[in-house]
Amino acid sequence: MSGDDRQNEEDRQNELAREHKERQAQRAAAQTAKARRNTFIGAGVAVVVVAGGIFAATTLVNKDPAGEAAAKSSASASASASPSATTPSTPPAKTGPVTCTYKRETGVPNKFVGLPGKRPNMKLKKMTITTNRGTVVVDLMTDAAPCSINSLSFLAKKKFYNDMKCHRLVTPDVSGVHMLQCGDPLAKADGKNPTDGQGTAGYVYGDENTDIPLAKGVVFMTQAGDAMGQNNSQFAISLSDENTQIGSGYNVVGVVSEGMDMLLGLATSGKDLLLNNADITGDGGTTAPKKPVIIKSITFK
Template sequence: MTLKTNLGNVVIDLTPGKTPCTINSFAFLAAKHFFDDTVCFRLATIQTNGVGLLQCGDPQAKGDGKNPTDGTGGPGYLFDDENLGPQYRRGVVFMAQAGDASNSNGSQFAISFTDENAQLPAAYTPFGVVRKGMDIIDEVVRGGVVEFVDGGDITNDDGGANAPKIRVLITEVVIS
């Protein structure tokens, strides 16, 4: 899978044998251009949130640290978790959902940029590993965070997110 972004391409090796529902959902959404012109709206760092991830896949997100509904959008359907396990090391791409909301995957996903995410509970479907483009993610991380104006961020079930200062616009998702 290739995430074509305004900063360059991020190429992800997928795990269809372990996560067929997840991969089929991404293929369906990509074919419908669901991810086109969406932003990666959340940058959670060890310093700000205790985890290191860049989150994308909310079609309504603004990614400015001000929008209280960032992180609440999706495709209009949910599917079950697959291949669970504490595997969220650097480069792993996994589905994002509220920690207490098992089997509620939609379109949101996260890219881990640190090995320090190993402490995350085995609650998120890992479905790929970044093969090319971690330098882009690292650049975004180095750029810093716009803290969510209402606070809470990743622990807030009502939406809102700490946003990356360097805007990441996904122009297209290609699955080949």
């Protein structure tokens, strides 16, 4: 092989190596973006050792602390506020029979009332949440999130949510996001209890309908950002379009069609909340409303 041939071969090998390195970098960047998409809203994820295992608390935490300065709450919106026009429409219906899988989870604080059935009721269209502060009606995306709605419906029939306090309410001036979170059966919602946000129904299930941004009025299931596929009894309601900065990655079950005015009036700033600094740092506990929000019942039709 002549000197020129050897040089050409070396150049070709160098070019192949460079292209391989670029492909690796692109794949790494894509994986990082996907991981960030599933990070919770707030500031960090509290990790608690329970029964010999590690449990990431299901407190929503902040993906981007810088968003706190940019987020100015829409809580002062007019009394006629309604779900955002930017909320995407329901995804196409799934075809064929649907089977759901739920896995018992004993290594976390929980109130177990059984496991939901495997076959969801695909005819459910509305969820009504009756609270001490007013009523919220949610138009369901049953075709896109059948197993999430099946779980919620099962727990509602078991009266799991009855007389339950919503343990976390945050505003942009506190956490950079605006939402109400409920579904921890053990929560005290006093702004002091370090284990608020950790309680579940004692089982978990997989992700579905995760491509919808968290616009105002969107109702979604919550789970720790590093625990994909670990949905449980907790859910949250987005109270601002600015929550779309979080991206998608959560099980969306529907959109509020009635009761947004009441929800927006729950808190306009941190002064309406029982602040918990541990909520902001991710060390445990949650920021709760000063005036308790208590679920009286949840029904489906």
